[in-house]
Structure formats: structure tokens, C-alpha cells
Amino acid sequence: MSRTIGYLSAAMLAGIAVPANAQSAGAENSIVIVTGQQPTTPIPTLMEGAAASLGNMELADQLFLRLAGLGPTMLTAGDRGFVPLLARSWTRRDSVTLVFDLDPRARWQDGVPVTSRDVLFSFQRAQNPAVAPRLAALLQHITGVTAEGDRRVVFRFSHPYSEQLYDATFHVAPLPAHLLDTLPPDAVARSSFVTQPVGSGPYRLVRIVPGQFVELAANEKFFLGPPKITRVIIRFATDPDARLNLVLSGQADAMDNVIPPLDNVRRVSADSSLRLIPVPSPALGFLLFNQRDPADTSRPHPILSDARVRRAITLALDRSSMVRVVFGNYGEVPYGPVSPVLWIRHGAPKPAQQNVAESRRLLAAAGWRDTDGDGTLDRGGQPLALRLSLPSTSAVRRQLALLVQEQLRQVGMRVELSQMEFPLWIERRTAGNFDIDFGSTSQDPSPSGLSQGWTCNGGTNVGHYCSPRVDSLMERAVLTRENPAEAWRQVLQQIEADAPATFLYAPTYVYAVKRRFRDVTISPASSWQRLWEWSVNR
Amino acid sequence: MRAWLLRRVMQAVTAFAVAVVLLFFLMRAAPGDPLSRLSENRPLAPAEVATLKARYGLDQPVGAQFRSFLRGLVHGDLGVSIEYGRPVTRLLAERLPATLLLGGSVLLLNFTVGLWLGVRQAVRHGQREDRWLTTLSLAGYAMPSFWLGLVLAWLVAIEWRLLPPAGMEDPLLSSGAGLAARTGDVLRHLILPSLTLSAVSIAATMRYQRAAMLDVLRMPFITTARAKGLSDRAVTWHHAWRNALFPVITLFGLWLPILVTGSVFVEAVFAWPGLGSLAAAAVGGRDYPLLMGASVLVAALVVTGGLLTDLAYALLDPRVRLA
Numbered sequence: 001m002s003r004t005i006g007y008l009s010a011a012m013l014a015g016i017a018v019p020a021n022a023q024s025a026g027a028e029n030s031i032v033i034v035t036g037q038q039p040t041t042p043i044p045t046l047m048e049g050a051a052a053s054l055g056n057m058e059l060a061d062q063l064f065l066r067l068a069g070l071g072p073t074m075l076t077a078g079d080r081g082f083v084p085l086l087a088r089s090w091t092r093r094d095s096v097t098l099v100f101d102l103d104p105r106a107r108w109q110d111g112v113p114v115t116s117r118d119v120l121f122s123f124q125r126a127q128n129p130a131v132a133p134r135l136a137a138l139l140q141h142i143t144g145v146t147a148e149g150d151r152r153v154v155f156r157f158s159h160p161y162s163e164q165l166y167d168a169t170f171h172v173a174p175l176p177a178h179l180l181d182t183l184p185p186d187a188v189a190r191s192s193f194v195t196q197p198v199g200s201g202p203y204r205l206v207r208i209v210p211g212q213f214v215e216l217a218a219n220e221k222f223f224l225g226p227p228k229i230t231r232v233i234i235r236f237a238t239d240p241d242a243r244l245n246l247v248l249s250g251q252a253d254a255m256d257n258v259i260p261p262l263d264n265v266r267r268v269s270a271d272s273s274l275r276l277i278p279v280p281s282p283a284l285g286f287l288l289f290n291q292r293d294p295a296d297t298s299r300p301h302p303i304l305s306d307a308r309v310r311r312a313i314t315l316a317l318d319r320s321s322m323v324r325v326v327f328g329n330y331g332e333v334p335y336g337p338v339s340p341v342l343w344i345r346h347g348a349p350k351p352a353q354q355n356v357a358e359s360r361r362l363l364a365a366a367g368w369r370d371t372d373g374d375g376t377l378d379r380g381g382q383p384l385a386l387r388l389s390l391p392s393t394s395a396v397r398r399q400l401a402l403l404v405q406e407q408l409r410q411v412g413m414r415v416e417l418s419q420m421e422f423p424l425w426i427e428r429r430t431a432g433n434f435d436i437d438f439g440s441t442s443q444d445p446s447p448s449g450l451s452q453g454w455t456c457n458g459g460t461n462v463g464h465y466c467s468p469r470v471d472s473l474m475e476r477a478v479l480t481r482e483n484p485a486e487a488w489r490q491v492l493q494q495i496e497a498d499a500p501a502t503f504l505y506a507p508t509y510v511y512a513v514k515r516r517f518r519d520v521t522i523s524p525a526s527s528w529q530r531l532w533e534w535s536v537n538r
Numbered sequence: 539m540r541a542w543l544l545r546r547v548m549q550a551v552t553a554f555a556v557a558v559v560l561l562f563f564l565m566r567a568a569p570g571d572p573l574s575r576l577s578e579n580r581p582l583a584p585a586e587v588a589t590l591k592a593r594y595g596l597d598q599p600v601g602a603q604f605r606s607f608l609r610g611l612v613h614g615d616l617g618v619s620i621e622y623g624r625p626v627t628r629l630l631a632e633r634l635p636a637t638l639l640l641g642g643s644v645l646l647l648n649f650t651v652g653l654w655l656g657v658r659q660a661v662r663h664g665q666r667e668d669r670w671l672t673t674l675s676l677a678g679y680a681m682p683s684f685w686l687g688l689v690l691a692w693l694v695a696i697e698w699r700l701l702p703p704a705g706m707e708d709p710l711l712s713s714g715a716g717l718a719a720r721t722g723d724v725l726r727h728l729i730l731p732s733l734t735l736s737a738v739s740i741a742a743t744m745r746y747q748r749a750a751m752l753d754v755l756r757m758p759f760i761t762t763a764r765a766k767g768l769s770d771r772a773v774t775w776h777h778a779w780r781n782a783l784f785p786v787i788t789l790f791g792l793w794l795p796i797l798v799t800g801s802v803f804v805e806a807v808f809a810w811p812g813l814g815s816l817a818a819a820a821v822g823g824r825d826y827p828l829l830m831g832a833s834v835l836v837a838a839l840v841v842t843g844g845l846l847t848d849l850a851y852a853l854l855d856p857r858v859r860l861a
Contacts, residue, residue, distance in 0.1 A: 049590045050623070210811065211812075238809070239807055245692070248696045
């Protein structure tokens with residue numbers, strides 16, 4: 001037995017003794033990124049259902065180029081906020097026709113030129129609801145895509161609106177028709193193209209090691225200039241501690257989502273080889289008020305249908321302190337349902353500060369008083385008691401919910417926290433079975449997506465908020481091509497006044513990147529999209 | 539013996555079938571479905587819901603889904619994962635080697651180091667070494683594995699930089715690296731998670747083995763063996779230990795499912811690409827096909843573990859067969 005133990009120990013020591021860095025030549029031109037999102041199907045038009053994940057989309061951005069990319073302003077309205085990619089230029093024939101001229105240098109990774117045929121093929125697949133129901137819905141305003149020769153593509157839209165260029169470029173990156181158009185649409189997902197895709201982007205897929213990492217290699221013939229980082233490894237670790245450990249131990253060069261927890265900022269800052277890069281995030285957290293009675297949705301909510309109570313809740317909360325506690329300097333209180341990634345946040349008014357006296361006055365005006373001296377307000381014998389639903393999987397929301405509970409207690413509201421498993425929480429949320437829901441969302445760069453949550457017939461409007469004025473203002477903001485910023489400002493003001501939710505936090509995403517990398521740009525729309533422009537210090 | 543074996547196998551098959559039926563229907567009865575979670579940020583249009591439901595067979599009545607699942611199970615087809623969009627059997631097969639490696643190394647450490655230390659304790663009963671090992675084993679048993687994992691990763695990987703803190707292989711290892719380098723690389727990644735998982739199981743095995751050995755060492759045949767002039771080593775390992783193995787065989791049967799399930803926490807902390815983390819993600823996403831696939835595998839292993847334990851008993855002790 002002792003001998004067996006000895007052999008085992010020797011084997012272990014042999015494992016340690018093997019050089020840790022038996023790494024390939026040129027490792028200095030490599031980058032190892034660690035992320036929590038594991039890609040499964042990084043192919044445009046196949047990213048539907050569960051595959052419409054951030055992991056897939058970010059990897060697809062390395063492999064496939066769009067016609068144009070969102071510029072640093074993230075301005076989705078009009079035609080000025082975009083940078084050329086596969087299309088070198090675009091012009092307008094009229095208010096419903098956009099013409100793209102493809103860059104003649106653009107090539108697929110097998111050397112075949114990118115042509116208008118590829119664009120047509122990709123949009124045909126993307127607009128087929130049986131193939132790509134999500135994309136088909138997003139592209140519903142595009143009525144036709146036609147080719148004029150090999151290098152010109154003409155998009156026609158159902159009506160004039162400000163985000164035509166965004167719709168034509170953001171949702172779909174073209175696929176190689178010469179490799180795929182002989183395959184029936186439902187056969188692509190099972191084809192070898194999924195594991196060995198041929199894209200038009202700066203990197204090509206070398207291998208996917210399931211559950212561990214993806215390896216990419218530079219496309220040396222990339223027409224916008226070969227990437228300076230020649231090898232990219234994207235490692236997966238679902239646990240935040242595992243991700244941080246990989247970076248702090250020198251096994252990874254970059255990571256996303258350094259916080260939460262906030263203490264990670266201190267740990268990364270203590271490592272002189274790393275730097276922190278804050279980037280506006282598409283995330284937004286809010287307390288959504290149900291304006292219908294959860295027991296009978298045909299009736300108004302007995303407490304929260306009153307806008308004075310909803311506003312009182314917002315004013316009772318010290319949102320700035322809450323954000324500081326959880327996110328430190330890497331977060332802000334949003335004005336309206338607007339994450340930092342939306343361009344309409346620029347020029348928006350400051351969110352209301354905590355005002356407990358005004359909160360109490362509003363509650364009193366709504367008839368809520370502490371008649372029995374138990375510390376909880378009541379009206380007609382009913383206490384001001386509400387249930388706050390949240391998913392137990394979110395540490396941020398769990399932490400903030402406790403602060404919300406305590407601060408609302410101080411103005412006489414009794415809040416019961418109802419933490420539940422994510423699928424159960426989302427099911428109850430979708431069914432409108434809640435008083436207050438602690439929601440969180442990740443927004444597209446386009447503000448037009450706000451109509452889903454904050455218009456009378458919006459698909460995610462589970463709180464039953466309905467303001468005909470907001471509907472009308474939002475419709476105008478989406479359609480107008482002149483000063484849409486002002487139109488959106490009016491939308492936000494009205495939503496703030498109606499208080500369908502308390503908008504609690506809008507975090508800044510924090511990335512950790514080794515200092516040896518230069519020209520580092522991280523895009524809020526897709527973290528590593530500009531990786532091909534990064535370089536390495538010698 | 540043959541009749542006994544046949545009866546025992548039939549019992550195992552029945553237990554497995556009952557487990558599969560219960561798993562399938564309990565899973566469907568749990569609140570939440572695979573598509574609802576997709577609608578947190580973006581509404582799913584009715585057409586989109588219909589397309590996705592049809593794609594995953596969720597538009598069928600539960601009975602039809604069960605029949606379809608059984609048909610697939612018979613043919614070794616567990617369906618397509620909703621989360622990954624790939625066949626479940628392939629996903630399980632991809633994760634199985636990592637799981638077997640981690641689980642196997644834990645069992646190996648458990649039933650070598652654990653048994654050896656347990657025997658040592660019994661032989662040195664009441665001495666200082668026994669007391670120290672008892673204290674250590676209790677400490678190991680009381681330590682939460684996720685906490686121990688975090689501490690080991692911080693100390694060994696970050697502070698001392700001796701071993702990698704996560705993953706199963708170094709992605710930057712040259713494609714031309716030889717078998718020795720690759721094996722060494724995997725071993726280096728294996729050490730921390732297997733030590734973390736072993737700490738608790740070794741402690742348990744030590745306690746079981748110590749108690750069983752103490753019982754046997756007090757028996758008359760041991761005194762006889764000593765009286766015959768056999769060496770301490772021969773008495774301990776050839777006479778006492780073999781008779782003290784029965785409780786440990788039971789323990790082995792109980793630990794066998796670890797081969798597949800591993801520890802979700804430890805797999806997460808060390809980003810180990812095993813089945814445990816895959817199954818845990820499937821629970822959160824209500825990925826029915828993947829969840830059923832993983833559950834069927836675990837159920838099969840639990841039943842097999844029980845069967846193997848009974849078989850081992852029967853082989854080692856004829857009284858079991860006769861009973």
C-alpha cells in the first residue's frame with residue numbers, strides 16, 4: 001500500500017514537473033480571453049432561441065463581418081453613426097431605399113469575393129420565419145433586398161424611419177452563398193459549416209474544445225488589414241471566481257465582467273500587469289410595478305395602480321447610495337428605461353434624488369396612514385404590504401432587494417422578498433403574477449426596442465403599463481428623421497412622470513486587460529469586435 | 539447463484555425504469571419551461587414560440603413526448619439539447635472523459651489513501667498518530683469543498699503559481715506537444731480539483747475503515763494468527779484488512795455515482811468541463827433533453843453501483859447468496 005501511495009505521489013510530482021509553458025512559438029502574439037459565455041452556434045441566421053446568446057454573437061463577430069458597424073457614438077438613428085465594413089459606402093435613393101456598395105477587396109476566408117449574391121442569400125434566410133423567427137421579426141420593415149450587379153445591393157423599406165441603416169446592417173452578417181445555397185435551410189445547422197465556418201471576418205475558427213475554449217487564428221488576408229494578434233483563445237468559466245483566478249494567475253490576458261463583486265476591482269488593481277477598462281453596458285435593473293391585480297388581471301392593482309404610490313417608492317429610495325454600494329464608481333442611476341449603451345441617454349435630465357418627505361406626502365395624499373401605530377401604513381384596514389419577486393440566481397438583485405426593503409420600511413411600506421429559482425421567477429413574471437418585480441434587461445443599441453416594454457401592447461410589458469401619450473410619443477420618435485433625440489427625451493420624461501418602474505441601476509461593464517496590449521478598444525455592442533485592431537507591446 | 543443474479547438484475551432494471559419514469563414526469567411538472575427564460579429581454583412572437591416548440595417537440599402532449607423519449611432511449615438517441623442545439627448523446631460523450639478522469643482520480647485517492655490511513659489508525663489505535671489523523675479527518679470532513687477549492691486556487695495557483703487555477707488543459711500548449719507533455723498538462727490541471735473533492739471523501743473512508751478494522755482486530759482469529767507467529771504486516775493486511783472491507787464495499791457503491799456527477803461546485807470553481815456543470819446549467823435552463831440525458835446516466839450509475847456492491851458481497855461472502 002505504501003508503495004502505491006508512493007507511485008501516485010511520483011505521478012503527481014511528474015505532472016507538476018512538466019514545463020508549465022510548453023507553449024507554441026508566437027505565443028506572445030496570442031491573447032487568452034476568459035468569459036462566462038460559451039458559444040454553441042456562432043453562425044448568423046442560426047442564432048435563434050437559446051442560441052441567440054451573447055457568446056454566439058460575440059464569436060460570430062470575429063468570424064463574419066456585417067455590411068457596416070456601429071461607430072463609437074452608438075448612434076443608431078440616421079446614417080452618420082456607422083463605419084464601413086463589407087460595404088465601403090451607402091447612399092439613399094429616397095426615404096425608403098438604401099443602396100450599399102460592397103468593398104471590392106472583401107473576400108471570404110476561402111478566397112472567394114464577397115458579392116451581392118451573398119447578401120441576398122443571407123437576407124432571404126434571415127427573413128424566413130421558419131428558419132429564423134427572431135431575425136424575421138427584427139427585419140420586418142425590410143420589404144426587399146435586390147442586387148444591381150456583383151457589388152451593389154439595394155434595400156427597400158416599408159416606410160420612412162430613422163433606423164433603416166441600423167436594421168439593414170446590425171442584425172445580419174452575410175453568409176457565403178457559394179457554400180450554403182445548395183443546402184436546404186434546415187440542413188445548415190447539421191452541416192460541417194457550423195464547426196468549420198468560412199467567414200469574412202478578421203479571424204477564422206480553428207477548433208472548439210467543448211466546455212473549455214475556442215481557438216481562432218488571424219485571417220492573414222483580411223481585407224481591412226491582417227490582425228496583429230494572430231491567435232485568440234476564448235476560454236469559458238461560468239464561475240466568476242474561476243475567471244478572476246485565471247487572470248490573476250497569468251493564465252488569461254483579459255476578462256469581461258470584473259464586477260460584481262466590487263472587491264474584484266481592488267484585486268485586479270493590485271496586479272500591475274493588468275488595467276481596468278470601463279465600458280458602457282447594455283444592462284439595466286429596475287423595480288417593475290404591476291398595475292394590474294395579480295389575482296385578477298382585469299382589475300387594477302389595489303396599491304400600485306396609483307401613480308402617487310409608485311412615485312413615492314422611487315422617491316423613498318436612495319438609489320445613488322445603492323449603486324455605490326454594489327458597483328462603486330462603475331454604475332449610475334438611469335433616467336428612464338435607458339442603459340448606458342443607448343445614445344438617447346445623452347442630454348437626458350438627472351434622475352430624481354431621494355426625497356423621503358415628498359415620498360411620505362405622496363403616500364398620505366393617496367390615503368395611506370399609520371392608523372394603528374404598527375409602523376406600516378394602512379388604508380381601509382389594509383396594510384401597505386407588497387411582494388418583491390426576484391431570481392435567487394442574481395447576487396446583485398438579492399443585495400439591492402434588501403436595501404430596498406429596508407428603505408421602504410422607513411416610509412411605512414412592508415415589503416416581503418420573494419426569491420425564487422430563475423425559471424419559476426420568469427414564469428411568474430411573464431404571467432403577471434407579482435406586485436413588484438426586480439427585473440433586469442440587456443438592451444440592443446436601438447432605443448426602438450423600448451416599445452416592447454413600455455407601450456400598451458408591448459410584448460414584454462408584463463406590468464401592464466399603458467400610456468397613450470407615451471405610445472404616441474414613441475411612435476413619433478421611432479419614425480421621425482429630424483431631431484429624434486428631442487422626441488426620445490419627451491418619451492423618457494413622460495415615462496419618468498408615470499413611474500411604471502423605479503429605474504435602479506445601470507452598470508458600467510469593467511474589463512481587465514493585460515497592459516502588454518495596445519490600441520485596446522472594447523465596443524459596448526460586442527466586447528471583442530475590434531480585437532483585430534489591437535496590437536502587442538514588444 | 540444464477541437465479542440470485544437474475545433476480546438482482548431484474549430488480550436493478552425495474553428500479554432504473556421507475557427512476558426514468560419519475561424523472562421524466564417530475565421534470566415536466568416543475569414550474570418554468572425552456573422557452574420562458576428566453577423572453578426576459580425580448581418578447582417571443584407567437585410564430586416564434588410555435589417554431590421553437592415544434593423544433594424541440596414541446597408542442598406535443600406530455601404522453602407523446604414520453605413515448606418519443608422512450609423510443610429514442612432504446613435507440614441510444616436522447617434528443618437534441620435546447621441550449622446547445624446538438625445531440626445530447628454527443629454532449630454527454632464530450633463531457634464524460636473529463637468527468638471520469640476527475641471522478642476516477644477522486645475514487646482512486648479515496649480508496650488508496652483513505653483505506654491506508656484508516657488501517658494505520660486502527661493499528662495504532664489510541665496512539666498520537668491515531669489522534670492526529672482523527673482530528674485531520676474530522677477537519678477534512680467538515681470543510682466545505684467549494685471553500686477549500688477557492689482557498690487552494692488562491693494559494694497554489696495565484697500566490698505560489700505552482701498549478702493552474704482552472705480548466706483541464708492549457709489552450710496555448712503547442713499542437714506539436716508530445717503525449718508526455720499533454721498528459722503532464724492534464725495532470726497539473728487535475729491536481730487541485732481532485733484534491734478538493736477527495737478531502738471530504740478520504741475523511742469518510744478513513745473513519746469507516748478505522749471502525750471496521752478495530753472490530754476485526756478484536757476477533758479471535760486475529761489472536762490465533764498472531765499466536766501462529768505471523769508478522770504484524772501479514773496479520774494486518776492478509777487477515778484483518780480483507781475481513782474489514784465489507785463496510786467499505788458499501789461505501790464504494792455509494793461513491794460510484796461521483797464518477798458522473800462529480801461536484802457541481804468544484805467543477806464551477808475550477809472550470810472543469812464535466813457533466814456536473816452541464817447538468818446544473820440544464821436545470822437552470824429547463825433543457826429537458828439534456829437534463830433527462832444526464833439524469834438517465836446518473837440513475838444508471840446509481841443502480842449499477844448498488845448491483846456491483848451486492849455482487850461483490852455475494853462473491854466475498856457466500857452467506858449473502860444463501861440468504
